[in-house]
Amino acid sequence: MIESARTLRNRCAIVGAGNSRLGQVPGVSSLDLFMEAAAHALEDAGLRVRDIDGLITRGPDDAYCHHQQIGERLGLNARFSTSLDNGGASQILAVAVAVMAIEAGLATTVLCGYGRDAWSRTHTSAAARVKNQTRPDSQHDQEFGPEFGYFGAVAAHAFGARRHMHEFGTTREDFAEIAMAFREHAIRNPQAQSRKPLSPEDYFNARLIVSPFGLYDCSLRSDGAGAVIVTSTERARGLRPRPVLIRGFGSHNNLTGWFANDNMIRTAAFESGQAAYRMAGIAPSEVDTVQLYDCFTYMVLVQLEDYGFCGKGEGGAFVRSGALRLGGTLPANTSGGQLAEAHVEGMLQIVEGVRQLRGCYAPERQVSNAEIALVSGHGGNQVCHSTLILQAG
Amino acid sequence: MAHLVPKPVPRASAESRPFWDGVQERKLLLQHCRSCGNYWFPPSALCRHCLSPQSDWREVSGRGRIYSFVVYHRLYHPAFEQDLPYVVAIVALQEGPRLLSNIAGTPWQEIRCDLPVRVAFGDDGRGMMVPQFSICDE
Incomplete structure (x- = not known):
């Protein structure tokens, strides 16, 4: 197994990355936001639609056969195409499946992307704001949840945060540092949705949502899309942009459920990370920057532990050291992440990882000498996880 | 009410x-x-x-412990407006399975993980009984 994993190391690369307008983009469908991002990714790569022969997407949760709708808009007959269904872990999985499809000879150049209209969808009316749902009613539990007033992803993740606080002494001060660090990064990102400085007072004075989470523990509701283009490293060398190599990837889903065992405090990021490190042939200490799936502050902290950047239970001390800040030992979510840039279900984390490794930012936003980036995706019913390890080409 | x-x-x-x-x-x-x-x-x-x-x-047995809990301060459904803030907990039953439920009868500030609980049943004006839990002695 280890041998077969190693054969995919650096075989493929990301040659284009793009995003749509982000934040509040009323009147534009998620499909059209996707198209904006796809057009930018193609332009970035110096490619045209006719150069693409693979398409892997994950639509809004109520779009049937999402990749078919996107392919129709692109005017594309694909040799390999599908939509994925692992929630926020789908976006990295799309890149992983693209590598596998290319290596299997089923495609040469694959467009991977995701778009959503979560801000518009949750702001259509006062009732929609209360429900705060990004998925239609029919997809929500009909029993063992709503009768107890259990709704939404905030509570699901807050369960994990609470248990982690109980077992390891993690505090809301630790969560605050994550929110403040990413906000500080967003201030340097002109396209970020939240660019106002965030002080400890702002964090602690903010209203509680589902405690232990307050307002600033929660990611944004965003309209937006991102897309990347994957091709063989050999082809990538002949293209205009500096390629970013796909050094390793991993996936792991705790399908037994978020409530089972210790899944909410020892997450699938552990096994997914181990698989990715194995393929990449690196240790956590070799990672220069991380772009983690930050749907909530706590998820950053627990992933730092599960990925081995610190020991289990030491996430609080690790983040309080300032490690996550630009200039720190492990700059994280340098665009502001989903807490402050925009929440596009992990897709923008991939885009940011690519841009950091190209070294394309001004010094104030650039991770110096960034050679290796780890990107994570998390989602489904909190149990799906995927990992991407990228290397400057 | x-x-x-x-x-x-x-x-x-x-x-x-x-x-x-x-x-x-x-x-x-x-x-x-x-x-x-x-x-x-x-x-x-x-x-x-x-x-x-x-x-x-x-x-x-209907007995177990609170594995984790959250407190809703924000309204997601108008039926729960008068309950805010209310507790939703994961109860680990002695027999193994974990159930989602509410913790009744204890102020939310006093609830902790691993506290022992026992089942109670309530209607809450919905015309159908649901299982709830209350803090109990060891």
Whole structure:
């Protein structure tokens, strides 16, 4: 197994990355936001639609056969195409499946992307704001949840945060540092949705949502899309942009459920990370920057532990050291992440990882000498996880 | 006090019907595997431990501990407006399975993980009983 994993190391690369307008983009469908991002990714790569022969997407949760709708808009007959269904872990999985499809000879150049209209969808009316749902009613539990007033992803993740606080002494001060660090990064990102400085007072004075989470523990509701283009490293060398190599990837889903065992405090990021490190042939200490799936502050902290950047239970001390800040030992979510840039279900984390490794930012936003980036995706019913390890080409 | 908006009524599936029927009689019933002896939840046709189709519904102790809990301060559904802030907990039953429920009768500030709880049943004006839990002695 280890041998077969190693054969995919650096075989493929990301040659284009793009995003749509982000934040509040009323009147534009998620499909059209996707198209904006796809057009930018193609332009970035110096490619045209006719150069693409693979398409892997994950639509809004109520779009049937999402990749078919996107392919129709692109005017594309694909040799390999599908939509994925692992929630926020789908976006990295799309890149992983693209590598596998290319290596299997089923495609040469694959467009991977995701778009959503979560801000518009949750702001259509006062009732929609209360429900705060990004998925239609029919997809929500009909029993063992709503009768107890259990709704939404905030509570699901807050369960994990609470248990982690109980077992390891993690505090809301630790969560605050994550929110403040990413906000500080967003201030340097002109396209970020939240660019106002965030002080400890702002964090602690903010209203509680589902405690232990307050307002600033929660990611944004965003309209937006991102897309990347994957091709063989050999082809990538002949293209205009500096390629970013796909050094390793991993996936792991705790399908037994978020409530089972210790899944909410020892997450699938552990096994997914181990698989990715194995393929990449690196240790956590070799990672220069991380772009983690930050749907909530706590998820950053627990992933730092599960990925081995610190020991289990030491996430609080690790983040309080300032490690996550630009200039720190492990700059994280340098665009502001989903807490402050925009929440596009992990897709923008991939885009940011690519841009950091190209070294394309001004010094104030650039991770110096960034050679290796780890990107994570998390989602489904909190149990799906995927990992991407990228290397400057 | 009557709620202007009724609380959601659980929609039982064919598999979960015996659970809800038991709750209406103030009994907490779980599926018990005749082959491997384990309990499981939520209800499903085959045992989640050994895939045996041979099971029966057994009344369980109703005792367990709070594995984790959250406190809703924000309203997601108008029926819960008068309950804010309210607690939703994951209760780990002595028999193994974990259930989502509410913790009644204790201020939210006093609730902690691992506290012992026992089942209680409440209607809450929804016209159907649901299992709830209250803090109890060891």
